[in-house]
Amino acid sequence: MFPDNVGRFIIDGVINGHDWYAGEAASYIPAELSLTLHLGNTTNFLISTDDALTSVYDACVVAGPELCAIYENSTDLIRARINRLLDSVHLDPIPAINDTDPTHISWAVLDYSTAVGLILTVLYSPYEDAQAFAEAVVALESGDTSVIFELVDSPLTNICPANASAPFDDGDFDAKTAIWFGDSLTDGNRTFAQAQANYQAAVNLSSFNTLWYPANQAPFT
C-alpha cells in the first residue's frame, strides 16, 4: 500500500494469501464443494504440520537416548508415547501451582488443548525447543510437573497479581479475528452441516486441527 514508506521490512511466517482473503473456510472445504460455494483453493495452514511432528520423532530416533529423552527405537513408538500422554491429560488434566513466592503465584492446567498447543508451539522452532519438550514429557511421566510448566504459560501472568506498570495484554485473538474476517472476500456463513464437514476435513488433514479449528476457523461462522 505504501511502497515509498518501506524501510527495512521482514515478515517471517507468511500464510497463504489466497486462503486469507478467501476466509479460512476455503481451507477445509472439499474441492468439489469449493466450486459451488465460490471459495478459494483448498491449501491451508496445517498442511504439513503432522509431517513436521513426524520429523521431530524421526530425529529423536536418530539422535538416540542420550540426546532425546523420549527416545524409542521407532517413530511409531515415540508417537504412541506422546499420544498416550495426550489421551491421559484429555481424561485427567494435570494442575500445577507454583507458590514458592506467595506474592507471585503462578498456576496452569495441563489439559488436552494446552498439551496440543504446546506441541504446536514446539513445531515453530523444533531445533530450539524439541529437546526441552522431550525432557519435560519424561519428567511429567514420572510425576514431576515442574519442567513442563516452565514451558506452559500461566493463564494469569501479569493479571493476578496485576502488574500495574505493564500495559494490559490479554492476547490478540479478538483483534486478529476481526481483521481476518474483515479482510475476507467471501461469505463465510455456513450451515451446521457444512461446518461439521469443514471440521471433519480439517481433522483428517491434521490432528492439530482439534485445536486450530476452534481457535481460528470456528469463529468465522
Next chain:
Amino acid sequence: MDRVQLVAESVSTPAVATDMLNIVKAFGQDKLNYYGVS
C-alpha cells in the same frame, strides 16, 4: 448496523497498514522498519 460498518472499516489489513504508517509518522520518521514474526 452503522456501528458494524464503522467497525468493519477500522479492522482490516488496509486499516492496520495505515495505522502502522501513522505510528511511523508520529515518531517523525518516514519509513517503516519492521520485523514481524508469526
